[in-house]
Amino acid sequence: MSEEIISPENAETSGNFIHTFIEEDIAPGGRYEGKKVHTRFPPEPNGYLHIGHAKAICVDFGTAERFNGLCNLRMDDTNPTKEDVEFVDAIKEDIQWLGFSWDDRFYYASDYFPKMYELAEDLIQRGLAYVCELQPAQMREYRGDLTHPAKSPYRDRPVEESLDLFHRMKAGEFEDGRMTLRAKIDLASGNFNMRDPVIYRINHIPHHRTGNTWCIYPMYDFAQPIEDAIEGITHSLCTLEFEAHRPLYDWVIEHVNLPAKPRQIEFARLGINNTVMSKRKLRTLVENNYVSGWDDPRMPTLCGLRRRGYTPASIRNFCERIGVAKVNSTVDYAFLEHCLREDLNANARRAMAVLDPVKLVLTNYPEDKTETFDVENNPEKPEVGTRPVSFSRELWIEREDFMEVPAKKYFRLFPGNEVRLKTAYIVKCTGCEKDENGNVTTVYAEYDPQSRGGNAPDGRKVKSTIHWVDAKTAVNAEVRLYDSLFTVPDPEAGDYIDELNPDSLKVLKNSKVEPWLAEAGKNESFQFLRQGYFCADNRDSSPEHPVFNRSVSLKDSFKKK
RNA sequence: UGCGGAAUUGUGUAAAGGUAGCACAACAGACUCUGACUCUGUAUGUGAGGGUUCGAAUCCUUCUUCCGCAACCA
Numbered sequence: 001m002s003e004e005i006i007s008p009e010n011a012e013t014s015g016n017f018i019h020t021f022i023e024e025d026i027a028p029g030g031r032y033e034g035k036k037v038h039t040r041f042p043p044e045p046n047g048y049l050h051i052g053h054a055k056a057i058c059v060d061f062g063t064a065e066r067f068n069g070l071c072n073l074r075m076d077d078t079n080p081t082k083e084d085v086e087f088v089d090a091i092k093e094d095i096q097w098l099g100f101s102w103d104d105r106f107y108y109a110s111d112y113f114p115k116m117y118e119l120a121e122d123l124i125q126r127g128l129a130y131v132c133e134l135q136p137a138q139m140r141e142y143r144g145d146l147t148h149p150a151k152s153p154y155r156d157r158p159v160e161e162s163l164d165l166f167h168r169m170k171a172g173e174f175e176d177g178r179m180t181l182r183a184k185i186d187l188a189s190g191n192f193n194m195r196d197p198v199i200y201r202i203n204h205i206p207h208h209r210t211g212n213t214w215c216i217y218p219m220y221d222f223a224q225p226i227e228d229a230i231e232g233i234t235h236s237l238c239t240l241e242f243e244a245h246r247p248l249y250d251w252v253i254e255h256v257n258l259p260a261k262p263r264q265i266e267f268a269r270l271g272i273n274n275t276v277m278s279k280r281k282l283r284t285l286v287e288n289n290y291v292s293g294w295d296d297p298r299m300p301t302l303c304g305l306r307r308r309g310y311t312p313a314s315i316r317n318f319c320e321r322i323g324v325a326k327v328n329s330t331v332d333y334a335f336l337e338h339c340l341r342e343d344l345n346a347n348a349r350r351a352m353a354v355l356d357p358v359k360l361v362l363t364n365y366p367e368d369k370t371e372t373f374d375v376e377n378n379p380e381k382p383e384v385g386t387r388p389v390s391f392s393r394e395l396w397i398e399r400e401d402f403m404e405v406p407a408k409k410y411f412r413l414f415p416g417n418e419v420r421l422k423t424a425y426i427v428k429c430t431g432c433e434k435d436e437n438g439n440v441t442t443v444y445a446e447y448d449p450q451s452r453g454g455n456a457p458d459g460r461k462v463k464s465t466i467h468w469v470d471a472k473t474a475v476n477a478e479v480r481l482y483d484s485l486f487t488v489p490d491p492e493a494g495d496y497i498d499e500l501n502p503d504s505l506k507v508l509k510n511s512k513v514e515p516w517l518a519e520a521g522k523n524e525s526f527q528f529l530r531q532g533y534f535c536a537d538n539r540d541s542s543p544e545h546p547v548f549n550r551s552v553s554l555k556d557s558f559k560k561k
Numbered sequence: 562u563g564c565g566g567a568a569u570u571g572u573g574u575a576a577a578g579g580u581a582g583c584a585c586a587a588c589a590g591a592c593u594c595u596g597a598c599u600c601u602g603u604a605u606g607u608g609a610g611g612g613u614u615c616g617a618a619u620c621c622u623u624c625u626u627c628c629g630c631a632a633c634c635a
Contacts, residue, residue, distance in 0.1 A: 020577090044635055079634060136633060143631050146563040150631085180633055190564030192631040201633035220635050244565055244630045266566090268628095273572085321584065323574045325567090328628055332572050335585045345598060380598075411596080420594055454594050465594045529595045558596045 016324040018063060018265055022235060026067070031263065037069030038234045041095070042076040042109075042227070045087035045208075047279045048294045049094045050301045051315065051336070055270040058319035060237055061100040072231055073102035077110045078223045080207035088208075094302040099312045109227050110209045116218045116226055117170065119256050120181060120200060124162045128255055129199065130154060131165040132182045139180075143195060149188035150195040169202055172215045176202050183222070185251060193248045197221055225249045229258035236262045239269040240326065270322065271330040273489040275300050276496050290500060291485070295539075297549045298485045298504055308482065309525040309535030309551025314343040333484065337552045344525055344533045344551065349377045352389065352422065352467040353513040353528040353548070355479055357396040359442045359471065360413075362427060365393040370472065373423045373453075389514060391424050394471040396512040398530075401466045402443045404432055409558075411463035413443060420465040422529065426451035467529040474512040478547045479534065481506040511548075518543045525551055 025032045041060040043053065064071035073095065077083050095102075123129040132154040134142060144150040166181055168174065181200035189195055199222035204215045218226075228236045236249075243266045253261050269277075276282065277300060285291045285299070294301050297308035305315065318339040322331050352375070374386035397413070406414040413419050413429045420426050427445040435441050450457050454465070483504045491499040513528075520526070520536035527533050532553035541547035 016574090042635095046635085076635070082634080132633095134633095139633075140631080145631065148563090177633060192564080194564095195631080198633050203633080217633095219633075224635090240566075241629055242635090246565090268567090321573085325574070327567055327573095329573060332585065335573070338585060341598090350595080376594095379595085409596095422594065462594085464596075467595075527595080527597085530597065531595090532597090554595080554597050556596070 016267075017326065018059070018235075018237065018267060018324055019066065021263075021265055022063070022067060025234070025263065032234050035234055037064060037067035038072070038232055039064045039069065039237055040072040040074050040228065040231060040233050042074045042224070043091050044076045044079070044082070045084065045091060046079075046082040047087060047283065048090055048301045048303060050277055050279075050282065050299075051272065051275075051305065052270045052277045052300075054098060054302060054315050055319045055322070056237075056239070057095060057098060057100060058316055059267060059324055062320070063235070063237065069234075070105060071100070071102065072105040072107060072233070074107040074109060074227060074231070076220075076224070076227070077108055077207070077209065078217055078220060080203065080205045080217065083208055085208050090303070097302065097306065097312055098316060105231075107227075107231060108209060109223055110207060112223075112227055112230055113210060113214055113218070115230065116223060117216075119226060119258075120218070120222070121163065121166065122257060123183065123199075123255065124166060124181070125159060126255075127159055127184065129162070129181055129183050130157045131162040131169070131179050132196075132198075133179045136177060139198075143192065144187070152182070152187055152196050154182075155184060155187075155196065166200075169200070169216050170214070172204070174202055176204055178202060181216075183248075183251070185248075191244055191247055193221065193245050194251070197248060221245055221248045222252060225252040225262065225264075226256065226258065228262040229253065229256075229260045232260050233262040234260075236264045238264060238266055240266045240328065241269075242266055266326070267324045268326055268328050270319075271328065272300065272333050272336065273330050274333050274484040274486045274491070276486070276491050278492070281492075281496055284497070285485075290497070297480070297535075297537075298482050306523060307535065307537055307539065308549055309344070309523070309533055310340055311343050311347075311525070314340040317343070330490070340552050341533065341554075344527060346380055347378075348525045348527045348533055349384065350375075350379070351514055351517055351526040351528055352469055353477070353479070353511060353517065353526075353531065353534070354396040354398050354467070354469050354474075355508050355511045355528070355531055356399040357469075357510060357512045358399045358402065358440055360395045360397045360402075360427075360468065361442055361444050362393050362395070362447045363430065363444055364446045367393050369393070370470075375423045387514075387516065389423070390470045390473045391421075391468075392470050392472050395421070395468040396471055396474055397443065397466060397468050399440070402429070402432065402440060404440065412466055413445070418460075418462045420451075420454050420462045421447075421468050422465050423454055424452075424468070425449070426454065426456055426462055467531075469512045469514060471512075473515050475515045475518045476545060477511045477513045477517070478541070478545060479508040479511040479550070480537075480547065481508065481550045481553075513546070513548075517548075518546050520546060527554075530554065 039060045061071045142151045180198040182196045185194045249264050295303035370392045372388045375389045377384045402413040418428045425447040427447045430444045433442040486499045487501045488499045522538035525535045533551040534548040537547045537549045
């Protein structure tokens with residue numbers, strides 16, 4: 001598939017408000033005049049990346065790329081409760097798969113723990129932070145509300161006392177939750193984040209990297225600006241829900257002794273209809289076996305989309321084209337599918353595969369004869385050549401390509417009608433055979449030997465071309481058809497579990513495919529003629545019985561009529 | 562009710578006082594050895610009211626609606 005990098009020159013969107021801000025910042029007289037733009041993508045390693053993260057990745061790495069700057073990858077591992085190395089590796093793999101590179105700029109927030117501790121001490125010494133002994137429930141009680149300021153009884157604790165307690169917190173003298181370190185800011189602020197926020201908490205849990213070295217951990221609001229400043233980040237791009245945290249971000253930048261002054265800019269996170277994007281909800285789906293795993297092809301995770309047949313280029317293109325703004329919005333799933341179709345249509349190899357097979361017998365074709373046709377691999381791309389496909393008296397065709405009594409406007413196979421077998425011959429239907437239940441078991445036709453290659457010498461036109469697989473050489477395959485996981489446009493609105501689509505997966509175990517498809521590479525996508533795009537799935541298939549996941553179906557204008 | 566954001570066709574996104582454009586979706590037609598693709602065309606939009614201006618999506622003003630925030634999560 002195409003791995004072409006989408007550069008600003010060939011991107012459809014001209015720019016966004018973030019670009020405008022940055023342009024101002026680096027312009028003469030701007031805040032970062034003459035500085036290289038430096039961004040970062042800071043995932044918490046507590047789960048798998050999904051399409052929503054892909055947008056953030058494209059914004060972070062893409063913005064840096066646009067300004068010829070740099071983008072760091074940083075694991076924001078400040079809360080050991082939920083984090084694990086498993087996720088670190090998966091995250092790196094997914095970002096690489098998308099085609100972004102952080103070179104040697106891979107960091108862990110946990111590497112800055114000593115520095116952060118030092119900076120916290122310094123804050124205490126300058127009377128800007130204090131140790132608080134309010135218990136969580138009390139803290140809530142004392143926080144005040146919309147119109148009443150918070151109360152904080154430990155706020156005026158002497159510096160030496162706070163320092164001593166903070167040291168003892170670090171030394172492990174206190175159990176979890178016993179005390180916290182709080183920044184002394186403004187108890188009456190309308191912004192709750194400024195009402196003396198907790199910046200360090202006690203947590204006696206081994207950290208996936210630092211082990212038991214620490215039992216106190218910095219909070220996001222304290223850690224993030226420090227991490228950014230240490231790494232020389234100029235623009236800290238994050239999602240809208242952190243907008244109310246920006247004053248605190250700036251407070252830390254202002255009051256902590258740091259080597260740089262990054263600027264936080266927020267943008268809207270991605271929403272897609274008929275999908276849930278919350279990590280917690282995705283986790284529930286996995287843990288309760290509603291799906292086969294994080295990489296279930298129905299999942300919006302990057303590993304799921306990959307198994308589904310999504311290409312990196314299609315996802316990047318999607319992220320590029322949905323734009324970046326400050327309005328919360330919900331993009332149509334159809335647009336994601338469109339981006340995939342666009343890429344696959346241009347680049348995927350074509351193959352003939354019969355999903356729901358019925359036998360077609362050419363009564364006037366010699367029983368022992370086999371011939372070979374060279375079939376184009378991609379009509380949009382002649383340079384990828386052709387492949388040999390065998391043809392003989394008995395073929396598999398799609399059950400839906402025959403109707404004993406044709407519907408109106410149906411122009412495939414029915415008694416008396418002619419169709420073209422892709423690249424091979426024009427055949428005329430003569431009848432069919434049915435079992436006791438009335439199901440068609442065999443379709444009969446006569447081929448026109450004069451039409452070899454698919455065109456009749458008399459120039460007569462046939463209205464339809466159907467695909468086929470030689471019964472002599474066909475390989476049996478399993479084909480999985482996926483539909484939306486949810487039945488409603490906005491599963492986030494209700495109890496999303498109640499909205500699961502029971503028909504989101506349909507398995508066809510009897511499909512017939514061209515034999516070479518048995519060796520298809522993992523995650524390679526093909527277009528099965530008139531059936532849609534399919535991705536070879538090696539995860540649970542063998543060459544004798546390959547498995548294909550449908551990436552996305554073709555638009556079918558016949559069905560609409 | 563406090564603070565902070567945001568409102569452009571069904572959806573997403575452009576237009577830094579000067580033709581409201583693009584993409585997806587929808588519909589109609591043409592083409593076709595994939596009823597796909599491609600191509601052509603159609604319909605639908607500046608949340609509301611006032612103001613400034615020759616001219617307003619854009620500036621001012623009042624209102625309305627929506628989103629986020631009161632974790633020792635990020």
